[in-house]
Amino acid sequence: xxxxxxxxxxxxxxxxxxxxxxxxxxxxxxxxxxxxxxxxxxxxxxxxxxxxxxxxxxxxxxxxxxxxxxxxxxxxxxxxxxxxxxxxxxxxxxxxxxxxxxxxxxxxxxxxxxxxxxxxxxxxxxxxxxxxxxxxxxxxxxxxxxxxxxxxxxxxxxxxxxxxxxxxxxxxxxxxxxxxxxxxxxxxxxxxxxxxxxxxxxxxxxxxxxxxxxxxxxxxxxxxxxxxxxxxxxxxxxxxxxxxxxxxxxxxxxxxxxxxxxxxxxxxxxxxxxxxxxxxxxxxxxxxxxxxxxxxxxxxxxxxxxxxxxxxxxxxxxxxxxxxxxxxxxxxxxxxxxxxxxxxxxxxxxxxxxxxxxxxxxxxxxxxxxxxxxxxxxxxxxxxxxxxxxxxxxxxxxxxxxxxxxxxxxxxxxxxxxxxxxxxxxxxxxxxxxxxxxxxxxxxxx
Amino acid sequence: xxxxxxxxxxxxxxxxxxxxxxxxxxxxxxxxxxxxxxxxxxxxxxxxxxxxxxxxxxxxxxxxxxxxxxxxxxxxxxxxxxxxxxxxxxxxxxxxxxxxxxxxxxxxxxxxxxxxxxxxxxxxxxxxxxxxxxxxxxxxxxxxxxxxxxxxxxxxxxxxxxxxxxxxxxxxxxxxxxxxxxxxx
Numbered sequence: 001x002x003x004x005x006x007x008x009x010x011x012x013x014x015x016x017x018x019x020x021x022x023x024x025x026x027x028x029x030x031x032x033x034x035x036x037x038x039x040x041x042x043x044x045x046x047x048x049x050x051x052x053x054x055x056x057x058x059x060x061x062x063x064x065x066x067x068x069x070x071x072x073x074x075x076x077x078x079x080x081x082x083x084x085x086x087x088x089x090x091x092x093x094x095x096x097x098x099x100x101x102x103x104x105x106x107x108x109x110x111x112x113x114x115x116x117x118x119x120x121x122x123x124x125x126x127x128x129x130x131x132x133x134x135x136x137x138x139x140x141x142x143x144x145x146x147x148x149x150x151x152x153x154x155x156x157x158x159x160x161x162x163x164x165x166x167x168x169x170x171x172x173x174x175x176x177x178x179x180x181x182x183x184x185x186x187x188x189x190x191x192x193x194x195x196x197x198x199x200x201x202x203x204x205x206x207x208x209x210x211x212x213x214x215x216x217x218x219x220x221x222x223x224x225x226x227x228x229x230x231x232x233x234x235x236x237x238x239x240x241x242x243x244x245x246x247x248x249x250x251x252x253x254x255x256x257x258x259x260x261x262x263x264x265x266x267x268x269x270x271x272x273x274x275x276x277x278x279x280x281x282x283x284x285x286x287x288x289x290x291x292x293x294x295x296x297x298x299x300x301x302x303x304x305x306x307x308x309x310x311x312x313x314x315x316x317x318x319x320x321x322x323x324x325x326x327x328x329x330x331x332x333x334x335x336x337x338x339x340x341x342x343x344x345x346x347x348x349x350x351x352x353x354x355x356x357x358x359x360x361x362x363x364x365x366x367x368x369x370x371x372x373x374x375x376x377x378x379x380x381x382x383x384x385x386x387x388x389x390x391x392x393x394x395x396x397x398x399x400x401x402x403x404x405x406x407x408x409x410x411x412x413x414x415x416x417x418x419x420x421x422x423x424x425x426x427x428x429x430x431x432x433x434x435x436x437x438x439x440x441x442x443x444x445x446x
Numbered sequence: 447x448x449x450x451x452x453x454x455x456x457x458x459x460x461x462x463x464x465x466x467x468x469x470x471x472x473x474x475x476x477x478x479x480x481x482x483x484x485x486x487x488x489x490x491x492x493x494x495x496x497x498x499x500x501x502x503x504x505x506x507x508x509x510x511x512x513x514x515x516x517x518x519x520x521x522x523x524x525x526x527x528x529x530x531x532x533x534x535x536x537x538x539x540x541x542x543x544x545x546x547x548x549x550x551x552x553x554x555x556x557x558x559x560x561x562x563x564x565x566x567x568x569x570x571x572x573x574x575x576x577x578x579x580x581x582x583x584x585x586x587x588x589x590x591x592x593x594x595x596x597x598x599x600x601x602x603x604x605x606x607x608x609x610x611x612x613x614x615x616x617x618x619x620x621x622x623x624x625x626x627x628x629x630x631x
Binding site: 300303304307308310346348445 | 491492505509536538546547549550
């Protein structure tokens with residue numbers, strides 16, 4: 001074993017990411033994100049019917065992909081605090097930085113507030129609005145309209161209207177960003193204040209731990225219901241009680257992939273050399289491995305129960321995703337998102353190799369994109385495709401050329417995500433150098 | 447009038463603390479001894495590295511055990527449910543695409559076989575269970591479950607010598623050095 005890290009090895013002022021190194025990247029990202037978002041909103045409002053509908057799905061795909069990563073960042077921060085962990089103090093700031101991108105994701109969520117976008121994504125809202133506009137006799141009350149409608153689907157919507165109501169949806173939208181945004185903002189603020197306090201002490205550590213305890217249920221509620229509102233809500237007839245956990249498993253896994261990636265990248269740039277060792281790669285690799293298995297367990301359980309029970313209202317999700325080429329994607333996910341990383345990450349020595357873990361984090365992140373794609377994009381054809389294309393008998397499965405729009409949306413929101421992430425990284429020390437447990441973490445052995 | 451021939455098991459030396467034991471272990475390792483062991487009342491982190499213990503081959507056994515369980519379950523379910531007696535349940539296919547139905551048992555047998563391989567592989571590699579150990583002949587050795595930190599170097603080690611090893615243990619800070627004899631034969 002190498003030599004033991006002592007307080008002499010930790011710079012008194014902490015390590016800071018050189019702003020000059022990333023300034024250019026941040027500027028480009030900011031310009032792309034701002035210009036791209038403005039143009040996207042214009043396109044979503046004014047573009048040709050078919051393409052703006054397709055683009056609404058692209059936007060949701062890109063937004064939700066990066067949102068899950070930030071949610072996972074919040075999860076790891078909360079878990080680290082609440083479990084009183086010592087091992088990860090050296091990388092805790094990175095977790096906080098990934099998590100603290102979450103409140104800023106509100107910017108990219110704003111297009112979802114436009115009824116012109118909701119029209120394509122959330123059929124139930126369209127039905128609510130249509131019902132409200134339809135007959136002014138009942139005072140424009142959508143819920144009452146749906147109650148008295150003769151269409152059985154409308155009755156279903158009426159029974160679900162305590163949750164699927166437009167004002168409540170808007171309330172929840174802002175609640176997620178407000179509540180969880182506050183939690184992660186507050187935790188990161190305590191963590192950063194510690195860096196400059198001449199008498200750091202342990203008070204903040206205990207405060208972070210205490211307030212993370214109620215932060216965990218906040219995260220659980222926000223993540224679950226955000227996933228239900230924005231993605232499961234694409235088809236209001238379908239439901240799955242595993243949905244929240246399923247999205248959570250992917251979020252935690254890929255936030256860990258980003259944390260591993262950032263740690264290794266910072267190490268390559270010459271930072272964190274005293275406080276992060278191969279032990280940390282190993283520990284984080286183990287967590288990534290764990291969540292690979294957890295993701296498989298949860299996604300299979302979701303599929304299995306629906307597949308076996310074979311109840312009409314539950315099967316639609318998988319029926320669509322097992323039709324024609326979507327089936328290839330579904331099976332591909334099992335092989336590439338579970339079996340491949342499971343076998344690649346099972347050995348302990350490979351988890352200690354920085355080059356390999358860098359590759360694995362990129363691999364996991366690209367597979368997560370495929371996972372989110374599999375959640376969202378199969379709904380695009382039936383929602384946006386013109387019934388005329390198949391004479392109205394069969395749902396449209398694939399909008400040709402729409403993948404270009406997916407890439408555009410991913411680049412725009414990806415640049416925004418990167419901008420806020422780099423902004424967080426440069427705005428404070430790279431690790432909490434005055435945390436009482438930084439030496440414990442630097443000398444961790446497992 | 448006992449005529450039992452006693453065989454020397456090795457030397458046992460006591461150390462003051464976990465850190466003293468840790469440092470001594472590094473020295474025993476560097477001196478090139480092979481057949482020796484440390485005894486502590488609680489796990490000491492990093493002691494395996496200080497002793498130069500190589501990684502166990504047990505994980506490979508467990509992987510093979512898990513794979514065996516996985517394939518056993520798959521073949522058992524597949525051959526009976528698809529091959530010999532195709533069973534159609536709720537109009538689900540009776541071919542390879544019915545494999546999700548087999549996943550629970552494939553998972554269970556993977557876990558079961560891995561668990562058994564881990565347990566019995568561990569017992570086998572440690573040559574357990576055994577009814578007695580020569581070190582139990584030492585009275586002071588009982589303290590290893592309380593506050594004693596011991597190193598024992600066995601006589602079957604090629605580098606072992608009656609005087610040399612005793613001197614070596616003394617040199618690296620061992621106290622109460624004791625020659626332990628095997629009473630069983």
